[in-house]
Amino acid sequence: MFDDLPDDVPRLETLRTWHAMWVTRIDAKLAQARQREAEQARAAAAREERRPDWLLDYGQNRDRPPTAVHVGDCCMAGSRVKGVSVQAAREALAAGVAACTLCRPDTELGMFDP
Template structure:
């Protein structure tokens, strides 16, 4: 069946040792890759958990005038968005800062402009 293997015990044991070392290396790499993937999964889950409830997006100028209110995690929120609490988000909406038309924070906050 396996005619390509050497006939003597010494060389067979050498081959077995060699292949056992390779299996050990492969198993070690598998453990490393699994650990790295688990860490990435945990990091992604921690990032999602840390998403703020509300965001206020600010303009480009020095005075940083608010441009919009967003629900935390809104994909339309720009890089100049800062986390805030619900009371501050409601005050911003009441002060005339527009609500994002994509995530509708005014609806989520129960704010009815009027």
């Protein structure tokens, strides 16, 4: 089956040494890759834990009143958002701040008009 290998001991030992060296290098690189993936997974889990449940979107000017309320993981939330409590989200919706039409925080909070 493997008759393409040399028949003499010195060349076979050389091949074995060469491949053992490569296996060692591959194992080291594999360990680094596994550690990097584990660190990325831990960082993603930490980011997930810090994500607020409700967001107030301030549009282009953070000094003005909020322009919309979003569920915490809404992809339409802008870059100028502030995480708020469920009570603050309800108060903002009751005060007339628009509910995001994509994530529907008013429906999530049970504040929609039938």
